[in-house]
Amino acid sequence: xxxxxxxxxxxxxxxxxxxxDVFAIIGERCEQYRDHNIWIHQLSSAELEPYFQRLEGLxxxxxxxYGIPFAIKDNIDLAGIPTTAACEDFTYTPESSAFVVQRxxxxxxxxxxxxxxxxxxxxxVGTRSPWGACKNSFxxxxxxxxxxxxxxxxxxxxxxxxxxxxxxAGSGRVPACFNNLVGxxxxxxxxxxxxxxxxxxxxxxxxxxxxxxxxxxxxLSVAEGxxxxxxxxxxxxxxxxxxxxxxxxxxxxxxxxxxxxLAFFGHEGYEQCYQxxxxxxxxxxxxxxxxxxSPFIEAARLLYEGPWVAERFIATSPLIQKRPxxxxxxxxxxxxxxxxxxxxxxxxxxxxxxxLRKAATxxxxxxxxxxxxxxxxxxxxxxxxxxxxxxxxxxGYYTNYMNLFDLAGVAFPTGFTSSGFPFGLTLxxxxxxxxxxxxVANRLQQLFTLPLGKEQSPYQQLATxxxxxxxxxxVAVCG
Amino acid sequence: xxxxxxxxxxxxxxxxxxxxDVFAIIGERCEQYRDHNIWIHQLSSAELEPYFQRLEGLxxxxxxxYGIPFAIKDNIDLAGIPTTAACEDFTYTPESSAFVVQRxxxxxxxxxxxxxxxxxxxxxVGTRSPWGACKNSFxxxxxxxxxxxxxxxxxxxxxxxxxxxxxxAGSGRVPACFNNLVGxxxxxxxxxxxxxxxxxxxxxxxxxxxxxxxxxxxxLSVAEGxxxxxxxxxxxxxxxxxxxxxxxxxxxxxxxxxxxxLAFFGHEGYEQCYQxxxxxxxxxxxxxxxxxxSPFIEAARLLYEGPWVAERFIATSPLIQKRPxxxxxxxxxxxxxxxxxxxxxxxxxxxxxxxLRKAATxxxxxxxxxxxxxxxxxxxxxxxxxxxxxxxxxxGYYTNYMNLFDLAGVAFPTGFTSSGFPFGLTLxxxxxxxxxxxxVANRLQQLFTLPLGKEQSPYQQLATxxxxxxxxxxVAVCG
Numbered sequence: 001x002x003x004x005x006x007x008x009x010x011x012x013x014x015x016x017x018x019x020x021d022v023f024a025i026i027g028e029r030c031e032q033y034r035d036h037n038i039w040i041h042q043l044s045s046a047e048l049e050p051y052f053q054r055l056e057g058l059x060x061x062x063x064x065x066y067g068i069p070f071a072i073k074d075n076i077d078l079a080g081i082p083t084t085a086a087c088e089d090f091t092y093t094p095e096s097s098a099f100v101v102q103r104x105x106x107x108x109x110x111x112x113x114x115x116x117x118x119x120x121x122x123x124x125v126g127t128r129s130p131w132g133a134c135k136n137s138f139x140x141x142x143x144x145x146x147x148x149x150x151x152x153x154x155x156x157x158x159x160x161x162x163x164x165x166x167x168x169a170g171s172g173r174v175p176a177c178f179n180n181l182v183g184x185x186x187x188x189x190x191x192x193x194x195x196x197x198x199x200x201x202x203x204x205x206x207x208x209x210x211x212x213x214x215x216x217x218x219x220l221s222v223a224e225g226x227x228x229x230x231x232x233x234x235x236x237x238x239x240x241x242x243x244x245x246x247x248x249x250x251x252x253x254x255x256x257x258x259x260x261x262l263a264f265f266g267h268e269g270y271e272q273c274y275q276x277x278x279x280x281x282x283x284x285x286x287x288x289x290x291x292x293x294s295p296f297i298e299a300a301r302l303l304y305e306g307p308w309v310a311e312r313f314i315a316t317s318p319l320i321q322k323r324p325x326x327x328x329x330x331x332x333x334x335x336x337x338x339x340x341x342x343x344x345x346x347x348x349x350x351x352x353x354x355x356l357r358k359a360a361t362x363x364x365x366x367x368x369x370x371x372x373x374x375x376x377x378x379x380x381x382x383x384x385x386x387x388x389x390x391x392x393x394x395x396g397y398y399t400n401y402m403n404l405f406d407l408a409g410v411a412f413p414t415g416f417t418s419s420g421f422p423f424g425l426t427l428x429x430x431x432x433x434x435x436x437x438x439x440v441a442n443r444l445q446q447l448f449t450l451p452l453g454k455e456q457s458p459y460q461q462l463a464t465x466x467x468x469x470x471x472x473x474x475v476a477v478c479g
Numbered sequence: 480x481x482x483x484x485x486x487x488x489x490x491x492x493x494x495x496x497x498x499x500d501v502f503a504i505i506g507e508r509c510e511q512y513r514d515h516n517i518w519i520h521q522l523s524s525a526e527l528e529p530y531f532q533r534l535e536g537l538x539x540x541x542x543x544x545y546g547i548p549f550a551i552k553d554n555i556d557l558a559g560i561p562t563t564a565a566c567e568d569f570t571y572t573p574e575s576s577a578f579v580v581q582r583x584x585x586x587x588x589x590x591x592x593x594x595x596x597x598x599x600x601x602x603x604v605g606t607r608s609p610w611g612a613c614k615n616s617f618x619x620x621x622x623x624x625x626x627x628x629x630x631x632x633x634x635x636x637x638x639x640x641x642x643x644x645x646x647x648a649g650s651g652r653v654p655a656c657f658n659n660l661v662g663x664x665x666x667x668x669x670x671x672x673x674x675x676x677x678x679x680x681x682x683x684x685x686x687x688x689x690x691x692x693x694x695x696x697x698x699l700s701v702a703e704g705x706x707x708x709x710x711x712x713x714x715x716x717x718x719x720x721x722x723x724x725x726x727x728x729x730x731x732x733x734x735x736x737x738x739x740x741l742a743f744f745g746h747e748g749y750e751q752c753y754q755x756x757x758x759x760x761x762x763x764x765x766x767x768x769x770x771x772x773s774p775f776i777e778a779a780r781l782l783y784e785g786p787w788v789a790e791r792f793i794a795t796s797p798l799i800q801k802r803p804x805x806x807x808x809x810x811x812x813x814x815x816x817x818x819x820x821x822x823x824x825x826x827x828x829x830x831x832x833x834x835l836r837k838a839a840t841x842x843x844x845x846x847x848x849x850x851x852x853x854x855x856x857x858x859x860x861x862x863x864x865x866x867x868x869x870x871x872x873x874x875g876y877y878t879n880y881m882n883l884f885d886l887a888g889v890a891f892p893t894g895f896t897s898s899g900f901p902f903g904l905t906l907x908x909x910x911x912x913x914x915x916x917x918x919v920a921n922r923l924q925q926l927f928t929l930p931l932g933k934e935q936s937p938y939q940q941l942a943t944x945x946x947x948x949x950x951x952x953x954v955a956v957c958g
Contacts, residue, residue, distance in 0.1 A: 201830055202826065202829065202830070231830070231833040231836070233837075307826075313823055314823055314826060314827060338823070339823060340822075341823075342789070342820065342821055343786040343817070343821060344817070346786070346789070346825040346826070347680075347786075354681075355710040358709075
């Protein structure tokens with residue numbers, strides 16, 4: 001049984017299943033996939049009981065996420081459960097849940113557990129955790145992608161309908177690509193970051209993994225909302241509100257990379273998948289125009305080579321100053337460099353970023369959105385362990401720039417390599433075009449017949465949703 | 480004769496005067512006020528000649544700024560004339576004019592000269608220049624305000640219809656207050672900064688001094704426009720376009736400071752002027768509500784105590800590194816501190832700023848605009864020379880936060896102390912409310928009968944302008 005929102009809603013509405021039944025199935029799957037190192041903390045029966053009791057006596061249709069199981073990356077707070085950020089010595093137990101988590105629970109969702117991650121959300125691999133490398137849902141010898149590793153794999157393997165990740169450099173997108181999922185990296189501030197441990201506080205956002213765009217949109221609609229206690233929270237413009245989710249009808253013009261700027265780091269399977277996916281989309285009347293990706297590539301490099309690593313240092317201090325040995329070697333190596341830079345260097349890098357952003361703005365204004373591979377290639381866990389920093393950096397080739405440029409992105413699956421490993425693309429747009437991107441992703445998804453996550457039949461059956469068009473303006477008429 | 484735009488336009492249209500005639504009068508005034516240290520470079524007859532020749536044979540009504548004299552702060556480029564930033568050793572001669580200067584010249588305006596300033600635009604006093612302290616137009620023993628000192632005084636004393644200043648901490652507003660002028664500090668990026676030497680590049684903007692709001696709006700309309708070569712340039716939203724300049728009819732609700740947050744540093748005359756101005760505005764049906772100014776005050780302190788001084792260091796390097804003695808003592812003392820800070824400190828300060836901005840956003844959303852004194856008090860040149868840093872900081876009490884918060888401001892005169900020194904208020908709004916602020920300032924101006932600048936009769940005669948209201952939406956109808 002797949003755990004898509006429509007499947008569970010129908011089963012609850014028809015009284016075929018109760019939330020307790022669904023969590024019994026999930027419990028079995030957690031046991032079955034224990035070797036995947038998905039969970040840092042799986043909620044016990046006692047911990048789940050209050051969630052079940054709260055829903056008893058309520059009509060399933062009375063709450064938008066009634067009984068819907070979800071995973072929480074373990075750098076986001078769930079009241080009463082430890083937050084570790086995959087670092088035992090950092091652990092604390094929050095009294096209240098993150099703003100977004102609380103909204104989801106209020107809407108009826110039930111947390112399955114706190115999911116494994118690259119320590120302090122620093123990494124795109126999912127191997128950098130004292131709780132073990134999180135294994136890919138399709139091939140356990142391969143990386144899951146990270147840092148939101150357990151969040152993605154738990155959805156792909158049918159332990160949650162959706163999950164919360166976070167994204168600084170690509171952590172909400174790369175694991176979606178490697179596990180046949182939709183990954184929504186919302187505009188910064190669309191989802192409150194209150195109760196989320198930052199990696200780079202000025203860039204971070206909470207993300208959503210789901211089996212399909214409809215589910216992601218439904219979760220986003222519940223989770224979003226301005227939060228006066230988060231300085232980076234922003235009001236959602238009307239044009240990006242949930243009512244604008246739909247099929248995004250009509251002609252589309254997308255920016256794609258010229259061949260010279262594509263990188264697959266030797267992975268022929270991913271290169272083939274990319275060309276096939278693009279051909280499928282191009283054959284459906286979507287105009288694909290080559291745009292210069294160089295400002296994006298340069299900005300991507302700034303994220304780790306520039307001053308922003310100082311933000312990671314801030315987020316992990318004072319632990320990294322007092323007991324640096326509490327961190328994994330690779331994590332400490334990366335983050336401890338954040339203490340070195342000067343304010344002069346920080347401002348110089350921000351000037352350069354502003355120049356690159358200006359160039360990116362002009363490029364984005366010429367198309368409906370960009371369309372890029374989500375990740376350049378996957379690696380095996382052994383490969384990453386042998387060369388943890390360089391290979392990790394390859395995974396961020398198409399993702400690192402996004403938050404520095406204050407953009408929105410939706411990663412969605414489009415196919416499989418000949419060996420059966422998932423591949424996907426990402427749509428990229430300006431901040432607060434989230435609904436447009438989700439709508440376009442939903443439309444493009446209908447070109448591809450794919451399973452939901454890993455072996456969750458039936459194959460994706462997308463409903464034809466009501467037409468919606470952001471260019472229309474809702475007019476209030478008085479008279 | 481006053482040099483207001485309407486006066487000169489009428490005189491040119493009626494062929495009563497030619498640009499040469501006007502510049503002859505200006506030349507006499509420059510001579511008369513030579514002791515005021517207004518100019519670093521006054522254009523020679525030979526340098527002016529091409530500007531005159533270009534206009535000959537053109538109808539005065541064919542160009543919006545035909546023959547209009549303007550002053551340029553000497554940190555903004557004019558082709559072929561040295562830019563000094565009030566530091567001889569820094570001097571260079573640009574081949575092309577600043578983006579904004581070129582637009583003004585293209586519209587018919589003629590530069591009078593490059594105006595004196597606090598060295599590297601660092602200061603609010605107008606005394607920090609090797610070309611001598613710029614003297615106040617109303618009382619030569621008093622400071623002119625800075626850093627855009629000569630720009631303001633040249634307009635007040637009838638040597639220019641308008642002038643360009645720059646503003647990081649208040650340099651486009653404090654000198655307006657001290658010289659009975661309107662000072663427009665536009666939204667960052669509304670006027671291109673190409674060809675402007677930055678003080679703090681992420682915060683700076685070019686400003687406009689004028690005798691009245693109508694003139695400032697006309698100049699702004701010519702000067703504004705997105706510039707692809709300036710990374711900080713931004714497109715002007717339709718609601719802020721020049722067509723929305725007017726009287727801003729209807730009820731107004733303005734935020735004012737509670738008594739406990741006002742500061743005049745012992746200057747009773749300014750305190751009296753403030754209370755009288757507020758009473759006059761309140762008696763005209765403007766609702767004045769007290770708002771908490773503390774986030775603004777804390778942000779103001781961040782500008783010099785926080786990491787942003789690193790930007791000044793960048794702007795003056797490599798000179799300040801190679802030959803620090805080339806700078807004035809006070810300027811070097813302030814700017815050389817900018818080399819000390821770390822990237823960690825820079826990001827921490829940016830986090831704090833973001834929190835303060837969130838609080839400010841809520842305050843600004845509750846009113847049409849804020850209404851504050853422009854400057855806390857004036858000082859004499861002797862007083863400032865005796866205590867150059869502390870007294871300077873007092874002048875920025877109501878201004879320093881504005882660019883850190885990405886706000887717009889319009890300073891306008893509202894009265895005189897009993898000893899005849901000018902006083903003024905500032906309207907403050909979100910970025911890209913420039914036209915709203917100018918419109919409101921124009922409306923409030925009609926409550927006060929004041930001379931134009933210094934001794935430029937006649938007293939201000941404000942025309943009743945066409946009603947305009949930003950809340951209306953222009954609708955394109957197809958059918």
